[in-house]
Amino acid sequence: MNLKTTTWKGRNIHNLQRTLDFAVKKKMVHPVIIDIGPGGSVAFMTAFLPLGKKAEISFYQLCIRKVESLMRKSGLFRLNTMEPLEIAGIFSPLQPGQLMVFDREKKVLNAVRDLVDNGQFNVPVKTARIDIQKQSPGVEADIVIALNILSRTTKKEMALKNLVAATKLHGLICINIDESPPGFRKLGRSVFERIK
Ligand SMILES: C[S@@+](CC[C@H](N)C(=O)[O-])C[C@H]1O[C@@H](n2cnc3c(N)ncnc32)[C@H](O)[C@@H]1O
Numbered sequence: 400m401n402l403k404t405t406t407w408k409g410r411n412i413h414n415l416q417r418t419l420d421f422a423v424k425k426k427m428v429h430p431v432i433i434d435i436g437p438g439g440s441v442a443f444m445t446a447f448l449p450l451g452k453k454a455e456i457s458f459y460q461l462c463i464r465k466v467e468s469l470m471r472k473s474g475l476f477r478l479n480t481m482e483p484l485e486i487a488g489i490f491s492p493l494q495p496g497q498l499m500v501f502d503r504e505k506k507v508l509n510a511v512r513d514l515v516d517n518g519q520f521n522v523p524v525k526t527a528r529i530d531i532q533k534q535s536p537g538v539e540a541d542i543v544i545a546l547n548i549l550s551r552t553t554k555k556e557m558a559l560k561n562l563v564a565a566t567k568l569h570g571l572i573c574i575n576i577d578e579s580p581p582g583f584r585k586l587g588r589s590v591f592e593r594i595k
Contacts, residue, residue: 401471401472401473401474401504401506402438402439402471402472402478402504402506402507403471403472404438404547404551405438405440405464405467405468405471406437406438406439406440406480406481406482406547407440407448407449407450407464407481408445408448408450408481408485409450409481409485410450410482410546410547411482411485411544411546411547412485412489414546414573414575414588414589414590415485415486415489415490415544415573416489417573417587417588417589417590418542418544418571418573418590419489419490419492419493421571421586421587421590421592422490422493422541422542422571423492423493425569425571425592427493427541427542428493428494429493429494429495429496430490430493430495430496430540430541430542430570431495431496431497431499431538431539431540431541431542431567432486432490432495432497432498432499432522432540432541432542432543432544433498433499433500433501433536433538433540433542433543433544433565434482434483434486434498434499434500434501434544435500435501435502435531435536435543435544435545435548435562435565436501436502436531436545436546436547436548436551437480437481437482437483437500437502437507437511438480438481438482438507438547439471439478439479439480439504439506439507439510440467440471440478440479440480440481441467441470441471441476441477441478441479442476442477442478442479442510443476444463444466444467444470445479445481447463447467448463448464448467449463449464474506477506477509477510477513478506478507478509478510479510479513480507480510480511480514482544482546483498483500483511483514483520483524484514484519484520486498486544487520487521487522487524490542491521491522495522496522496523497522497523497524497525498520498522498523498524498525499524499525499526499527499536499538499540500524500525500526500527501526501527501528501529501531501536502526502528502529503528503529503530503531504528505528508526508527508528511524511526512526531548531552531558531561531562532552532553532554532557532558532561533557533561534561535560535561535562535564535565536561536564536565538565539564539565539566539567539570540565540566540567540570541567541570541571542570542571542572542573543562543563543565543566543570543571543572543573543574544572544573545562545572545573545574546573546574546575546589547575548562549562549574549575549576550575559576559580562574563580563582563583563593566583566593567593568593568594568595569592569593569594570592570593571586571590571591571592571593572590572591572593573589573590573591574589574591575589576589579591581595582594582595583595
């Protein structure tokens with residue numbers, strides 16, 4: 400399957416920073432972090448992709464995004480992924496014990512492995528291929544990042560159940576939903592703590 404949905408550099412910085420702030424308040428150290436659905440873009444075009452929200456970009460930048468999208472959907476090009484590195488960077492003050500990255504697209508996971516092989520991470524990284532609509536990651540983490548993935552699923556209830564199942568008791572999940580899932584309480588926009 401070819402990656403149809405997109406991502407770009409810095410897309411989730413605010414959500415990640417907010418999650419870090421709550422993790423610091425909770426005095427987390429060496430957290431295990433899960434990133435589900437990091438996304439990817441055509442590797443050689445990554446540097447040209449605009450930052451920020453769609454509404455704020457120029458027509459020229461929009462064209463670049465369209466071209467990248469067409470190339471990505473062809474499945475012919477290697478992908479780059481940015482979110483796992485951004486997570487490793489933003490959460491570095493907590494000295495994460497491990498970063499686990501899950502996605503259903505092999506090319507996205509290959510992009511993570513490329514970064515690992517190039518020594519880009521300051522934290523041990525594991526990857527695994529899963530479809531979150533069918534299974535949970537099967538492990539629990541102190542911090543789960545699951546941004547812009549639920550909206551891409553058709554079986555939303557099952558996907559949400561599997562996403563939140565990866566959060567440890569008293570751990571945090573950063574996910575684009577408004578209401579707290581059962582067993583969680585909302586700490587701030589898109590950040591929830593598991594309380595049961
Ligand atoms: C729109 S991208 C989001 C990328 C990044 N998290 C962001 O916010 O920019 C959606 C990501 O979720 C993955 N994904 C979509 N449906 C999935 C599923 N059912 N199981 C696992 N991964 C899925 C896609 O392959 C892609 O990497």
